[in-house]
Amino acid sequence: MxxxxxxxxxxxxxxxxxxxxxxxxxxxxxxxxxxxxxxxxxxxxxxxxxxxxxISYEYPLTSFPDVVLYGSDDGHPDGPVKVMAHTVVLASRSPVFRAILENETKEIHIYELWPPQEFFAFVNYLYTAEICLDQQSARTLLVLAEKYQVHHLRDLCQKFLVSNLNCYNSLATYTLGHHHNDKQIIDAALTFITNNIEKLASSDEYAELKKSHPQLVIEIYERHFASL
Incomplete structure (x- = not known):
């Protein structure tokens, strides 16, 4: 027992x-x-x-919004979209916003964003660190996050684009990576492309890439032959 x-x-x-x-x-x-x-x-x-x-305590915290963010109107009949925000939040999230706001600016124009839902998604992210990404929003917000040095958002967009590579978006993602000198995206997209070169080489997107960015096609073939 x-x-x-x-x-x-x-x-x-x-x-x-x-x-x-x-x-x-x-x-x-x-x-x-x-x-x-x-x-x-x-x-x-x-x-x-x-x-x-x-939140950074370099700036006084107020319950009331004290700065206006404007998105591009892109010829929209109702004019630019706008949202009220707080200096303390913007300055804490982005060193670029901080530099702008140190000049006591009360209006910030963000011309890169359109449609409006991406503008609001960006502002909402600054307050909540929550975002729902798809291919289009990830590309747009990656560019914006780079410009305003919102590194946490940039990292999320990078991870989304890298983890969702497929034969329909890899060439566009590869081009995007080169446009913004993003090594992580370039390397991941290039690896995917070279592993699927036979299928991609016959696509319309590949034919367009040869016309618009022939130097990128050369890089693809150099990587492909190096891996043989």
Whole structure:
């Protein structure tokens, strides 16, 4: 009887250790070793998000918006879209906005954004660090995040574009990466393209790329032949 109890105790300890070495992440639902509640990657993502949302106390916090952000009207009959914002939020999220606002500017024009939903998505992200991306919005917001040095948003757009590469968007993503000198996107897209060169070489997008950016096609073939 004593021996059986001892076995049960050992089994309980073993199960306890096993369960804690194979936990399920509450964020991505993947398995990981430990008992922190989140895997290492999700933990780093959450930590970066918290750091991004931390308000700088260099500026007085007010309950009332004190600056206007304008989006491009792009010839829209109703004129440019606009949204009221807070100096303290903009200055904390972007060093570029901070430099602009140090001159006591009360209006900021963001001409790159259209349609309006992408303008509002960008402003909403500055307040919440939440974004719902698709191919078009990821491309637009990547450019904007680079310009205003919103690094957390830039990283999310990069990850989205890299993780969603396929035969329909890889050439456009590759071109985008070159336009903005984004090595991470260039390398990922180039690897995908060279691995699928036989299918892509017969596409209309590839024919257009040869006309508009022949130097990029040369780079593709150089990588392709180097991998043979």
């Amino acid at each position: 004593k021996m059986k109890l001892h076995v049960v105790e050992i089994s309980s300890v073993f199960l306890f250790v096993f369960e804690h070495r194979n936990m399920k992440c509450t964020s991505c639902e993947g398995k990981y070793d430990g008992d922190a509640g989140a895997c290492r990657q999700c933990y780093e993502d959450i930590k970066a998000k918290v750091a991004f949302l931390t």
